[in-house]
Amino acid sequence: MNDHYDAQGEAPGISEHSGGGPRSYLIGAGFATILTLASFWASSTQLIYGPGVPILLGVLAIAQMGVHLVFFLHISSAPDQTNNFLALAFGIFVVGLVVFGSMIIMANLNHAMMPMDRLMQMQR
Amino acid sequence: MNVAQQAFGSSPEIPLSMRGPAPTAVVVGFGFWLFLLSDIVIFAALFAAYAVLSGETAGGPNGTELFDKGRVLLETACLLASSFTCGLGSLAVQRRDMQWSFVWMAATFILGAAFLTFEASEFSSMFTAGAAPSRSAFLSAFFTLVGTHGLHVTIGLFWLLVMMVQVMTLGFRPMVRRRLFCFSLFWHALDIVWIGVFTIVYLGAS
Numbered sequence: 208m209n210d211h212y213d214a215q216g217e218a219p220g221i222s223e224h225s226g227g228g229p230r231s232y233l234i235g236a237g238f239a240t241i242l243t244l245a246s247f248w249a250s251s252t253q254l255i256y257g258p259g260v261p262i263l264l265g266v267l268a269i270a271q272m273g274v275h276l277v278f279f280l281h282i283s284s285a286p287d288q289t290n291n292f293l294a295l296a297f298g299i300f301v302v303g304l305v306v307f308g309s310m311i312i313m314a315n316l317n318h319a320m321m322p323m324d325r326l327m328q329m330q331r
Numbered sequence: 332m333n334v335a336q337q338a339f340g341s342s343p344e345i346p347l348s349m350r351g352p353a354p355t356a357v358v359v360g361f362g363f364w365l366f367l368l369s370d371i372v373i374f375a376a377l378f379a380a381y382a383v384l385s386g387e388t389a390g391g392p393n394g395t396e397l398f399d400k401g402r403v404l405l406e407t408a409c410l411l412a413s414s415f416t417c418g419l420g421s422l423a424v425q426r427r428d429m430q431w432s433f434v435w436m437a438a439t440f441i442l443g444a445a446f447l448t449f450e451a452s453e454f455s456s457m458f459t460a461g462a463a464p465s466r467s468a469f470l471s472a473f474f475t476l477v478g479t480h481g482l483h484v485t486i487g488l489f490w491l492l493v494m495m496v497q498v499m500t501l502g503f504r505p506m507v508r509r510r511l512f513c514f515s516l517f518w519h520a521l522d523i524v525w526i527g528v529f530t531i532v533y534l535g536a537s
Contacts, residue, residue, distance in 0.1 A: 219361070229418075229419055231418075232415055232422070235418075236411065236412075236414075236415040240411065243408075243411065246529075246534060247400065250400075251400065264534055264535065265530070267530070268531075271526050275414070275522060275526070276523070279414060279418055280516065291364055294368055297368075298368035298369075298371055301372050301375070302371060302375040305372065305375045305376055306375050306378055306379045306382065309379035309383055
């Protein structure tokens with residue numbers, strides 16, 4: 208490990224001490240290909256119980272994002288990566304808040320709204 | 332080990348206040364990482380808009396009728412392969428290997444351009460089918476989300492061209508290496524966003 212780098216932690220994506228070489232990228236590309244093909248297969252197959260497909264797609268997508276973070280961006284929970292990891296955790300928190308917050312609020316509004324046909328009748 | 336060794340060495344017992352400023356490569360990398368995370372928050376807002384509006388087709392065409400899964404698989408393959416060649420390129424840059432750096436950067440550029448070509452052909456076929464952004468709220472959200480990702484890829488391709496010219500004229504000096512490093516972070520992050528796009532938009536439609 209380079210003395211120059213561990214004074215204040217490590218920038219994301221520095222792969223010099225995580226084995227180096229193309230190994231990490233090869234493993235990452237392999238996993239990512241398998242997960243991509245699995246999600247395309249899951250979306251078009253009849254073998255899986257229908258309502259379970261979106262959950263399976265979500266799990267596969269999150270797994271693939273994890274593979275990309277670990278093998279391509281070299282993010283880990285190592286001590287010299289604390290800053291990057293905390294920033295990532297905060298980013299995921301904000302993303303979850305925005306996406307699920309909007310979906311819950313809009314579903315509630317849709318639920319509270321009068322059905323469109325009855326609204327039309329009242330306007331007559 | 333004396334005090335000077337402790338203060339200037341790399342021992343983990345040195346308190347944070349005694350370690351001095353972080354090297355430029357670390358500051359630049361961390362700052363760019365924060366930018367990428369805020370960029371992903373922008374995409375999160377667009378994903379939220381799409382998730383809310385994806386059913387509001389206003390009698391127009393819906394996703395199942397419009398999307399061609401074979402083409403999306405090709406786009407995904409192009410982007411994944413370009414992420415892989417970009418990673419091999421950054422390894423070549425670490426080795427200061429001019430020839431292989433150029434080979435991998437050119438491969439990244441070609442695969443990224445192929446991705447954009449597929450996306451442009453998809454958009455133009457949707458326009459000719461009458462599925463323009465103004466047709467329904469679903470299509471507005473779709474074109475905003477996928478278009479923003481495509482715009483990022485376009486900007487990335489221009490950035491990559493500039494970096495190839497800089498490597499040619501300036502060589503592997505620290506400034507150029509830091510920029511190449513930020514580019515590879517940007518390119519990998521775009522691939523992560525694309526995972527969300529193909530899962531939620533294209534596969535979620537069926």
